[in-house]
Amino acid sequence: MTPPVLRVSGLTKVFGGREREALELAAQGVGRAEVLRRTGATVAVHDVSFAVERGELFVVMGLSGSGKSTLVRLLNRLIEPSAGTVEIDGRDLRALGDAELRTVRNEKISMVFQHFALLPHRTVRENAAYALKVRGAPAAEQRERADWALETVGLLDRAGARPDELSGGMRQRVGLARALAADSEVLLMDEPFSALDPLIRRDMQDLLERLQSELSKTIVFITHDLNEAMRLGDRILMLKDGRTVQLGTGPEIIAAPADDYVADFTSDVDRTRVLTAGDLAREPRLTARLGADPGDVLRSLAAADADGVYVLDDDRRLVGVARDDLLARAVQEGRTTLGPQELGGDHATVPAGTPVNQFVHLVGRHVVPLGVVDDGGRLLGVVPRAAVLDALSAVPARRSTP
Known part of the structure; x- marks a missing residue:
C-alpha cells in the first residue's frame, strides 16, 4: 500500500505562556475558553491527526x-x-x-x-x-x-x-x-x-x-x-x-x-x-444475460412485478433493456435466445460521480431505474426514484453518544 504524502499525528499548538499547564488541561478535555481563563494561554490546535x-x-x-x-x-x-x-x-x-x-x-x-x-x-x-x-x-x-x-x-x-x-x-x-x-x-x-x-x-x-x-x-x-x-x-x-x-x-x-x-x-x-449517483446506487433487483431464454426472463419480470430489465454481456457491460412486451413477442414467435430484437433503448445511465442535481430529471422516466455505469459501460448499480426522494427528504441521523 502506498504511504500517504502527508501524515499528521497529535498536532497541537498553544499560544502564550504556561504552555505545559495548558497542554495538560487540554489533554484532560478542558475546553479552550476554560484553559484560557486558567492559564492565559490559547490552545489554537489540539491533538489533530490525519493522513x-x-x-x-x-x-x-x-x-x-x-x-x-x-x-x-x-x-x-x-x-x-x-x-x-x-x-x-x-x-x-x-x-x-x-x-x-x-x-x-x-x-x-x-x-x-x-x-x-x-x-x-x-x-x-x-x-x-x-x-x-x-x-x-x-x-x-x-x-x-x-x-x-x-x-x-x-x-x-x-x-x-x-x-x-x-x-x-x-x-x-x-x-x-x-x-x-x-x-x-x-x-x-x-x-x-x-x-x-x-x-x-x-x-x-x-x-x-x-x-x-x-x-x-x-x-x-x-x-x-x-x-x-x-x-x-x-x-x-x-x-x-x-x-x-x-x-x-x-x-x-x-x-x-x-x-x-x-x-x-x-x-x-x-x-x-x-450526493452523487454512486452514493445512492443500489444493487439491481434483477438483470438478464445476453443470450438468455426470453421466456425465463419474462417469468422473472412477472415474479419481480417489473416491466423491464437491464441486459448485460459476460463482462457486465450494459447492452440494452429487455421490455416485457418485446419478450412476450419473442416467446410467441418461438425465439429462444435473448438478442438485439428483444432489446430497446428505454433507459438512461450516468457515471457514479454525477451529482443528483444533474440527473434528478432522469429518475423515474423509464421502464427501468436510472443506471450507474463505469467508464467501460459496466453496470455498477441503479438509482430508484424512491432512493432519491429518501436522500433529499431525510433528516440526518446524528451519532449517538457512547
Missing part, C-alpha cells in the same frame, strides 16, 4: 477561530508546533534543520494564500516563476514552467502584465499558477477564494475541479464554507475550537453528523450538489 493520500483534495473547514489557519501553517512549520508531528513523504518536519526545511518548502510544499501574496513589481510570468527562481532553476526552465502554468489557468495572454492590472480572480489564478509551476508534492490553499465575489469564486472552484481531474495534485484546502468544502473535498476534516469534530467524505458527514454542531452545520447544505 492525506497522493492525489487527494483534503479539506479542513471550520468557523473563524476554529484553528484551521493555524493548522495549515503548522503543516509547513511556518508556526512551530507545541506537540505532535508532521511528515511529508515520511520525513518529520520537526527533525529538519533550517536549510533542510527551506528545501522542503521550496520543493515539496507550495502555498496559495487568501490575499494572493503576489510581488507587485514583477510581471505575471515572473510571479508564476518565482519559486523556480528561488530554487535556482535555469531561466529557460523558469519561463517554460511558468508559461505552462499560466496557460493551464487561462492567463498566458496576460504574462507580461503587472498584478495591479488584473482583477481579483485573475490574481488568484496567478497565485495558483505559481504553485503549479513549482510542481510541489503538496499544495496548501488557505481560504484561497474567500476574498472573491460569488461569481468569480464559483469560476475558481470550477477551475480547481478541472485542474484536479487533469493533474491529480495533493491539496490541503482550508475553508469556512461548507458548500465549498462539500463540492471540492474528497474528504473533509471539521474543526471546532482547535479539535477534530469529524473526518469523512461529504456524503458521510451529511448522512451521519458526529454531533449537534455538525448537524447544524449541514442542515442548510444543498444535498443535490453533494
Whole structure:
C-alpha cells in the first residue's frame, strides 16, 4: 500500500505562556475558553491527526477561530508546533534543520494564500516563476514552467502584465499558477477564494475541479464554507475550537453528523450538489444475460412485478433493456435466445460521480431505474426514484453518544 504524502499525528499548538499547564488541561478535555481563563494561554490546535493520500483534495473547514489557519501553517512549520508531528513523504518536519526545511518548502510544499501574496513589481510570468527562481532553476526552465502554468489557468495572454492590472480572480489564478509551476508534492490553499465575489469564486472552484481531474495534485484546502468544502473535498476534516469534530467524505458527514454542531452545520447544505449517483446506487433487483431464454426472463419480470430489465454481456457491460412486451413477442414467435430484437433503448445511465442535481430529471422516466455505469459501460448499480426522494427528504441521523 502506498504511504500517504502527508501524515499528521497529535498536532497541537498553544499560544502564550504556561504552555505545559495548558497542554495538560487540554489533554484532560478542558475546553479552550476554560484553559484560557486558567492559564492565559490559547490552545489554537489540539491533538489533530490525519493522513492525506497522493492525489487527494483534503479539506479542513471550520468557523473563524476554529484553528484551521493555524493548522495549515503548522503543516509547513511556518508556526512551530507545541506537540505532535508532521511528515511529508515520511520525513518529520520537526527533525529538519533550517536549510533542510527551506528545501522542503521550496520543493515539496507550495502555498496559495487568501490575499494572493503576489510581488507587485514583477510581471505575471515572473510571479508564476518565482519559486523556480528561488530554487535556482535555469531561466529557460523558469519561463517554460511558468508559461505552462499560466496557460493551464487561462492567463498566458496576460504574462507580461503587472498584478495591479488584473482583477481579483485573475490574481488568484496567478497565485495558483505559481504553485503549479513549482510542481510541489503538496499544495496548501488557505481560504484561497474567500476574498472573491460569488461569481468569480464559483469560476475558481470550477477551475480547481478541472485542474484536479487533469493533474491529480495533493491539496490541503482550508475553508469556512461548507458548500465549498462539500463540492471540492474528497474528504473533509471539521474543526471546532482547535479539535477534530469529524473526518469523512461529504456524503458521510451529511448522512451521519458526529454531533449537534455538525448537524447544524449541514442542515442548510444543498444535498443535490453533494450526493452523487454512486452514493445512492443500489444493487439491481434483477438483470438478464445476453443470450438468455426470453421466456425465463419474462417469468422473472412477472415474479419481480417489473416491466423491464437491464441486459448485460459476460463482462457486465450494459447492452440494452429487455421490455416485457418485446419478450412476450419473442416467446410467441418461438425465439429462444435473448438478442438485439428483444432489446430497446428505454433507459438512461450516468457515471457514479454525477451529482443528483444533474440527473434528478432522469429518475423515474423509464421502464427501468436510472443506471450507474463505469467508464467501460459496466453496470455498477441503479438509482430508484424512491432512493432519491429518501436522500433529499431525510433528516440526518446524528451519532449517538457512547
